[in-house]
Amino acid sequence: LARCLQHECDHLDGTLYLDRLGGRDRSKVLKALPELQERTWAAWDARALELGKQTSAQLSPEPPDVDDVPAPLVAAGAGAGAEDLDAGIVDYDPAAYAEAQPTPEVEELPAEASYDDARPAELPEEDESPRA
Numbered sequence: 434l435a436r437c438l439q440h441e442c443d444h445l446d447g448t449l450y451l452d453r454l455g456g457r458d459r460s461k462v463l464k465a466l467p468e469l470q471e472r473t474w475a476a477w478d479a480r481a482l483e484l485g486k487q488t489s490a491q492l493s494p495e496p497p498d499v500d501d502v503p504a505p506l507v508a509a510g511a512g513a514g515a516e517d518l519d520a521g522i523v524d525y526d527p528a529a530y531a532e533a534q535p536t537p538e539v540e541e542l543p544a545e546a547s548y549d550d551a552r553p554a555e556l557p558e559e560d561e562s563p564r565a
Contacts, residue, residue: 434470 442449451462 434466434473 438449451459454462
């Protein structure tokens with residue numbers, strides 16, 4: 434709750450909603466805050482139970498195994514200068530990239546095909562509603 438209040442306070446240049454209240458209104462709000470805090474925590478606990486009490490780290494995918502990282506193409510400490518290209522340390526052939534050839538799937542599309550023709554049928558249409 435304190436972080437939330439500080440966040441909102443920053444938006445208001447240091448002036449909280451409570452600071453604008455006076456007398457009885459301020460007292461009522463301050464008395465209601467502990468109950469609001471308890472209800473908020475109860476809602477968070479209920480949501481945690483829905484998620485199976487898993488932490489966010491458990492809900493995230495596993496990080497890749499470090500041993501599966503491929504070896505670099507350039508020898509360690511060699512750099513990537515022209516001498517490395519001449520020595521064959523870096524495997525790069527500019528002629529191989531000179532003419533890009535379409536894949537067979539692209540060749541099968543008629544010339545008048547649109548993006549929508551290439552979309553898989555099972556994908557839902559994108560939501561056109563305005564976003565807040």
